[in-house]
Amino acid sequence: MSELVPLLQNISNGLLIGGVYALIGVGLTLVFGVMGTINFAHGDFVVLGMYSAVLFNAVFGWDPYISLLIAVPVGVLVGIAVERGILARIADAPPESAMLATLGISLIIGNGLLLTFGGEPKSVQVSYASSTLPIGPVNISIVLLLAGLATVLVILGLYMLLNRTEIGRAIRGTAENRLGAELVGINTKRIHSIVFGIGVSLAMTAGVTLIPMLFATPSATGAIFTLKAFVVTVLGGLGNIGAAIGGGVLLGLVEVLGASYLDAAYRDAYGLIAFLLILLLRPEGLFGSTVKRV
Amino acid sequence: MIRHFTVLGIAVLAGLAYPHLFPNALTIAISVLLFAGWATSWDILGGWAGQLSLGHAGFVGLGAYFVAIGQSDYGLAPWWAMMLAMIAAAALAFAWGRITFGLRGPYFTLSTIAVAEILRMIAINEGWLTGGATGVFIATLPEPFGIDLFSRVVHFHMALAFSVLTVAIVIIISQSRFGYQLRAVREDESSAMAAGINPVVVKLKAFMLSAALVALGGGIYGIFLSFLEPHILFYLFLSIQIALTAIIGGRGTIWGPSIGALLLIGSGEIFRAAFAQANLLIYGLLILVVILFLPRGIFGEIQRRAVRRRYARSTQG
Numbered sequence: 001m002s003e004l005v006p007l008l009q010n011i012s013n014g015l016l017i018g019g020v021y022a023l024i025g026v027g028l029t030l031v032f033g034v035m036g037t038i039n040f041a042h043g044d045f046v047v048l049g050m051y052s053a054v055l056f057n058a059v060f061g062w063d064p065y066i067s068l069l070i071a072v073p074v075g076v077l078v079g080i081a082v083e084r085g086i087l088a089r090i091a092d093a094p095p096e097s098a099m100l101a102t103l104g105i106s107l108i109i110g111n112g113l114l115l116t117f118g119g120e121p122k123s124v125q126v127s128y129a130s131s132t133l134p135i136g137p138v139n140i141s142i143v144l145l146l147a148g149l150a151t152v153l154v155i156l157g158l159y160m161l162l163n164r165t166e167i168g169r170a171i172r173g174t175a176e177n178r179l180g181a182e183l184v185g186i187n188t189k190r191i192h193s194i195v196f197g198i199g200v201s202l203a204m205t206a207g208v209t210l211i212p213m214l215f216a217t218p219s220a221t222g223a224i225f226t227l228k229a230f231v232v233t234v235l236g237g238l239g240n241i242g243a244a245i246g247g248g249v250l251l252g253l254v255e256v257l258g259a260s261y262l263d264a265a266y267r268d269a270y271g272l273i274a275f276l277l278i279l280l281l282r283p284e285g286l287f288g289s290t291v292k293r294v
Numbered sequence: 295m296i297r298h299f300t301v302l303g304i305a306v307l308a309g310l311a312y313p314h315l316f317p318n319a320l321t322i323a324i325s326v327l328l329f330a331g332w333a334t335s336w337d338i339l340g341g342w343a344g345q346l347s348l349g350h351a352g353f354v355g356l357g358a359y360f361v362a363i364g365q366s367d368y369g370l371a372p373w374w375a376m377m378l379a380m381i382a383a384a385a386l387a388f389a390w391g392r393i394t395f396g397l398r399g400p401y402f403t404l405s406t407i408a409v410a411e412i413l414r415m416i417a418i419n420e421g422w423l424t425g426g427a428t429g430v431f432i433a434t435l436p437e438p439f440g441i442d443l444f445s446r447v448v449h450f451h452m453a454l455a456f457s458v459l460t461v462a463i464v465i466i467i468s469q470s471r472f473g474y475q476l477r478a479v480r481e482d483e484s485s486a487m488a489a490g491i492n493p494v495v496v497k498l499k500a501f502m503l504s505a506a507l508v509a510l511g512g513g514i515y516g517i518f519l520s521f522l523e524p525h526i527l528f529y530l531f532l533s534i535q536i537a538l539t540a541i542i543g544g545r546g547t548i549w550g551p552s553i554g555a556l557l558l559i560g561s562g563e564i565f566r567a568a569f570a571q572a573n574l575l576i577y578g579l580l581i582l583v584v585i586l587f588l589p590r591g592i593f594g595e596i597q598r599r600a601v602r603r604r605y606a607r608s609t610q611g
Contacts, residue, residue: 038400038403038404086582086586089586090585090586093585093589095400096344096346097585097589099346099400099403100346100541100581100585101581101582101585101586103348103534103538103578103581104577104578104579104580104581104582104585105578105582106578107534107574107575107577107578107581108575108578108579108582110574111572111573111574111575111578112572112575114571114572115572115575119571220530223530223531227407227408227411230404230407230408231408234401234404263419265415265418265419266415266419268411268415269411269412269415272408272411272412273412275404275405275408276393276405276408276409276412279393279394279397279401279405280393
């Protein structure tokens with residue numbers, strides 16, 4: 001019994017952290033699934049979300065979750081602008097060009113934030129930062145619980161959007177076959193812009209839910225989140241939204257369990273090792289279908 | 295080929311004259327030369343074989359740490375340590391390429407970041423081996439033939455030799471059967487297979503060569519720094535810097551990566567003065583310019599215009 005309680009505690013933490021990872025990964029995998037582009041700036045948009053919460057808190061004293069009201073639409077607009085201004089222009093170039101362009105955007109955002117906010121870590125103090133909710137012997141952090149709830153809501157919303165609306169049908173059609181979608185009258189250029197907008201706002205939402213527990217620092221954190229998003233999507237299967245949720249939860253569990261039962265210093269490495277193992281053994285991801293082999 | 299070697303010869307002469315002309319500007323020149331060598335080596339895989347790596351800082355770190363630890367813990371002379379580092383880098387590249395080169399899509403690029411990050415975490419956490427997060431210091435170095443390896447002029451000559459070696463290798467590759475195989479794989483793997491080329495083997499060879507050369511440069515960098523910190527050597531942004539230097543200069547060209555290094559690192563001090571730590575901003579802006587307007591990179595675009603002009607002239611007569 002005495003060993004079971006910490007295990008349950010770890011599993012619940014892992015599940016909740018995994019929820020946030022899933023939220024980060026879903027945006028990346030949605031963009032990849034529809035546009036075929038790996039968005040290297042994804043993590044930087046997460047950091048942008050964190051800084052937007054910091055900014056609104058500093059100026060208006062808002063709770064991070066209230067700043068979502070602004071951050072989500074701003075994210076959509078920023079995403080559409082980036083897609084129209086840069087990615088749409090190189091749609092016919094090899095897919096690598098789009099990847100490099102997003103890498104450039106990542107450097108611009110990270111270093112732009114560094115110039116604007118300086119290098120010191122920033123955070124938002126919330127009154128519930130250290131409160132916990134006891135469920136039986138397990139204590140669940142309110143911050144994590146809120147983040148997990150936000151993830152569930154956002155992913156449910158995304159699911160409804162993709163499966164219950166006309167625009168969702170158009171997005172799925174574009175993902176499946178761009179030319180076919182174009183032939184039945186879908187404006188796939190518009191769909192690409194919208195999808196990138198959704199991807200950016202998902203990343204920013206994830207950033208806002210993370211700010212009560214993590215410090216925002218420019219440049220390097222963006223790369224870390226991008227890497228986490230990659231790991232999540234590859235664990236689940238690239239381009240598959242349902243799988244990204246599984247991948248996120250799995251990454252959360254691997255990290256938390258690895259850190260508490262193996263060596264805590266390698267916390268970030270366990271996810272990467274799992275990622276390489278997946279590439280070696282099952283590159284289509286745990287829940288994915290086939291990947292082309294040479 | 296002769297033309298390229300003539301240019302290289304002139305560059306070597308200019309390089310040999312440099313320490314006499316500008317004895318106070320050696321550090322920046324060493325950085326330019328090291329980055330020219332790294333970017334050129336990166337380009338064997340990234341440009342000629344078309345496999346984008348964002349993990350080459352891992353090999354830089356490997357080279358530097360082999361030299362430093364070899365010297366401080368085992369009394370191993372740097373040249374032997376560099377050879378070991380090259381073998382280790384090639385072996386790592388082999389194992390890693392075997393896992394990822396069979397897959398199409400962005401998997402290779404994603405894995406490069408992961409491997410370099412794992413190496414960085416090992417360097418930070420395994421203090422008994424690497425000095426941990428504080429790093430490792432090279433206190434003594436042997437003096438082969440009475441050469442002081444702590445002298446900046448010596449560092450300059452080593453960096454010059456390294457970058458010249460990489461460019462010479464690329465000149466030879468560009469004319470060889472291997473070079474044609476690389477380009478065939480880059481353009482279309484299925485067609486390359488139809489022509490009897492095994493893309494996985496070709497990519498593996500390119501990766502191993504690229505990794506070993508970068509590790510050699512990393513060893514020189516280690517001697518140059520003499521104080522190694524894992525946060526700098528295995529840093530993702532060093533990988534990105536190496537890759538973008540080559541791409542902005544001109545991927546898959548002989549001189550593009552070196553020109554990229556000259557432009558970007560040479561002017562790096564100016565950007566550092568203007569943007570302080572945010573100096574990578576300029577890489578972000580330039581890569582967008584290159585992707586949108588100069589898809590072949592700066593040198594690639596110059597080369598293409600020259601070829602076009604020559605062709606236009608030949609058809610007029």
